[in-house]
Amino acid sequence: MEKKKVIEELKQKFSEKIKGVPVQLGDEILLIERDSLLDIVQFLKDKPYSYSMLLDLTCVDYKGQEPRFEMVYHLYSIPNVQRLRIKVSLSEKDLRIDSLASLWKNANWLEREVFDMFGVDFKGHPDLKRIFMYDGFEGYPLRKDYPLRKRQPRIQLRK
């Protein structure tokens, strides 16, 4: 199934939830509302669209803009041989989004990474904690207001 057709059908089904479909460098980007993420993703995961693989999940910090954060999802459909990028804007005051851990197993670790690096809170995540950094790390390193050479306070190794 062609990507254009997928997007057309999505637009019909979730008309008010889709904020726009801009095209960049030949890739369509689906901008959607935060509360409809799970519905849209579930719809895409089912047949005949079969976006059954969560390729990647990350976040971008646009400091100084409102909304400040943007979640970026890359889905892949093996039978249709195509990728799809979905973006959800998140405001700094309400940094929460639904977890995809119930749909894809790798979302567990990917969301932990985003939580570790950006501090996004995933609703419904089974075990949300830091993955690369240690417990007791202060701040979120990939945010733009985290300085490159910031020192961390010493932590107690054993209690």
Add this chain to the structure above:
Amino acid sequence: MTTRIQKEASKESLLLNMGPSHPAMHGTIRIMLELDGERILNSEVEVGYLHRGFEKICENRTYFNLLPYTDRMNYVSPLINNLGYVMTVEKMLGIEAPERAQYIRVIMSELSRISDHLTCLAAMAMECGAFTVFLYNVKAREYIWDVIEETTGARMTTSYIRIGGVRADLHPGYKAVLKKAIVETRKVLKDIRGLLDKNIIYLNRTRDIAIVSPETAISYGWTGPCLRSTGVYYDVRKASPYAVYDQLDFEVPLGERGDNFDRYMVRMKEMDQSLRIIEQAMEKMPRPSPSKLMVEALEPAEAIKASRTKRVEKEIKLSPNLEGSERGKYLDILGTDKKYVVPPKEDTYTSIEGIINHFKFFMRGHGIRPPKGEAYFSVEGGNGELGYYIVSDGTDRPYRLHLRAPCFHIVSALEEMIKGHYIADIIPTFGSTNMIGGELDR
């Protein structure tokens, strides 16, 4: 700090800590096991011991300067990592490398893939007790690294593939070295198959251990040889061909059961295909355009001396950096657009325009500046789909750079893979996932 497994474990079972500095946990990874005798009831994998803040560093480096950092992601196949990054930036800039450079890129990434698979299988077999296989594999890898070393000047941290093409042309005697590497690798592959394919010890430790179904593999976002071992046909080289892969004839080997042995087998067969690709690429590669003979060329020191009084018209004997990157080769391998290609060193050292171009390229705020926007591009790495997601704000540094590390997704399935097996099964299972710390932890 109590971890999940400490809270969940029942009182009768034994908690065992494996790693992060354990001989079999190559790379650094920690697995906490909840055991009943030797059987694994539950486990928790902890990663991050090699986290170096790759993405944060990249946001503070220019597009040109961050290339060496990509070498250090998957350090067994650095050339593919270079390629993934470079092709993402090329997609943003809307440029394409010259055809000869495309073929060189294909040869280099296939050589890296072979070295990646060889390393993985060497470690996996060694940990099962087959030390001979390890030595054979490392021997074959040496031949491959000889080719890489003579062309790129480095064995592991190559930084060879550049935005717009490659750093230098293949060295003059590459054909003989490459052919020798292919012959020797074929011999080694045959030997390994003889040693392992029907080896009862190896079969007992790998056959039907850690079976992963296609659905589970897809749900974990597996790509590369591990996904193909479960029987799912997905290869970035076939699904969305980049460079010149669409002009080359190769097959994508698939497994049937998705166990450790299939992951071994798929890698073995993939190496055969990679060798085929290299042979074809060698044949199809366009010839280099004739460059001037070096007989009348000046020594670099003489050229610098002569340039103080007037412009130097003669060729310069040695490139100050790397053989094969002389000005005459630029059209074949890099193109000449000054916006994204470092000017040839001969120009930089001998003419005022050259040095201005050089400064303009490296000055803060200048150099490679992709237009505002974002791009995702992926190549088939040794472990699977290696994708780069770059957001540009129009300056000379990426606003955000994210690496989709194939390893991360594969290792996230480790807990499920080892559940219900014995401790001894962790070793070949972990070996078959080909965990590379640099890529996993970034």
